[in-house]
Amino acid sequence: MxxxxxxxxxxxxxxxxxxxxxxxxxxxxxxxxxxxxxxxxxxxxxxxxxxxxxxxxxxxxxxxxxxxxxxxxxxxxxxxxxxxxxxxxxxxxxxxxxxxxxxxxxxxxxxxxxLPANTIPYISVSDLIVFKIYSCGMRAQPAKRRTDAADAECYHMLPLACPCHSVIGKNRRSRIAWRMWLSTAGKMKSGGENALVCRSDWQIHPSHSGVGA
The missing domain is CATH 3.30.460 (Beta Polymerase; domain 2)
Incomplete structure (x- = not known):
C-alpha cells in the first residue's frame, strides 16, 4: 500500500x-x-x-x-x-x-x-464533511457504505472552521436526526450479521449545510 x-x-x-x-x-x-x-x-x-x-x-x-x-x-x-x-x-x-x-x-x-508548483489543493474540512454526508448511503457496495459510515465517525476529530452546531443549526433536522442519519450507532441485521448502514432518504444541499458553494 x-x-x-x-x-x-x-x-x-x-x-x-x-x-x-x-x-x-x-x-x-x-x-x-x-x-x-x-x-x-x-x-x-x-x-x-x-x-x-x-x-x-x-x-x-x-x-x-x-x-x-x-x-x-x-x-x-x-x-x-x-x-x-x-x-x-x-x-x-x-x-x-x-x-x-x-x-x-x-x-x-x-x-x-x-496552481503553484508542488501544491495540492485539498478541499476544506467542511466541504469534506458535506461530501461524505452526501455520498453516504448512495454506494452500491455494502463495503463502501461501511467505509462511509466509519469515516463519518471520525469527523468529530476534524478541526472545523466553525462549530458543528452551526452546521446542524442551519439544517431543519435536530442533532438526534443527524446522528441517526449518519448511522454511527444504527445497525441493520442482514444474514445474521450486523452491519453499519447509511440512510439515503435525506438529501443534503449547500443551502442547508452551512457550507457555501
Whole structure:
C-alpha cells in the first residue's frame, strides 16, 4: 500500500502534468476523498488512491484519454481502473470526478493555470464533511457504505472552521436526526450479521449545510 507521502507525490505529479495541457488550464481542480481525510487525520484510515474533482464537462473520459495519449505516458488503464506509474514503478490509482456529478464545486478548488508548483489543493474540512454526508448511503457496495459510515465517525476529530452546531443549526433536522442519519450507532441485521448502514432518504444541499458553494 502506498504511503501518504507517495500518494501526495503522485498527486503533485499528476497535477503538474494536467497543468501542462493547454486545454485544461482553465479547469478548476481539487483533491478530496480518502487522501484528504488521511491528510487531515494522519492516525485515521488509509487509502490507496487519489481522488480529483475537476471542472471538465467531458471528464473523466476526456481527461483520461488525453493523459493516455501523452508522449511516453505514465498513465495506464486496466478495465475500469486508471493508474499513474511513478518513478518507483508503483501504480497509483487515480479517480477523476467531473464537477457536474458533485453536490457542488468546493470553494478551495484552484484553476490549473493558477496552481503553484508542488501544491495540492485539498478541499476544506467542511466541504469534506458535506461530501461524505452526501455520498453516504448512495454506494452500491455494502463495503463502501461501511467505509462511509466509519469515516463519518471520525469527523468529530476534524478541526472545523466553525462549530458543528452551526452546521446542524442551519439544517431543519435536530442533532438526534443527524446522528441517526449518519448511522454511527444504527445497525441493520442482514444474514445474521450486523452491519453499519447509511440512510439515503435525506438529501443534503449547500443551502442547508452551512457550507457555501
Amino acid at each position: 502506498p504511503s501518504l507521502q507517495e500518494l501526495e507525490r503522485a498527486a503533485i505529479e499528476v497535477l503538474t502534468i494536467l497543468k501542462s495541457i493547454k486545454e485544461f488550464e482553465d479547469a478548476s481542480i481539487a483533491v478530496f476523498g480518502g487522501l484528504a481525510l488521511w491528510k487531515y487525520i494522519p492516525a485515521g484510515r488509509t487509502t490507496e488512491d487519489v481522488d480529483f474533482i475537476i471542472s471538465v464537462r467531458e471528464a473523466p473520459k476526456a481527461v483520461k484519454q488525453k493523459l493516455l495519449q501523452l508522449h511516453a505516458s505514465n498513465f495506464v488503464e486496466h478495465a475500469q481502473y486508471f493508474y499513474y506509474k511513478n518513478a518507483s514503478n508503483q501504480h497509483i490509482q487515480i479517480d477523476i470526478v467531473p464537477s457536474w456529478q458533485s453536490l457542488y464545486m468546493p470553494s478551495t478548488t484552484v484553476k490549473l493555470k493558477d
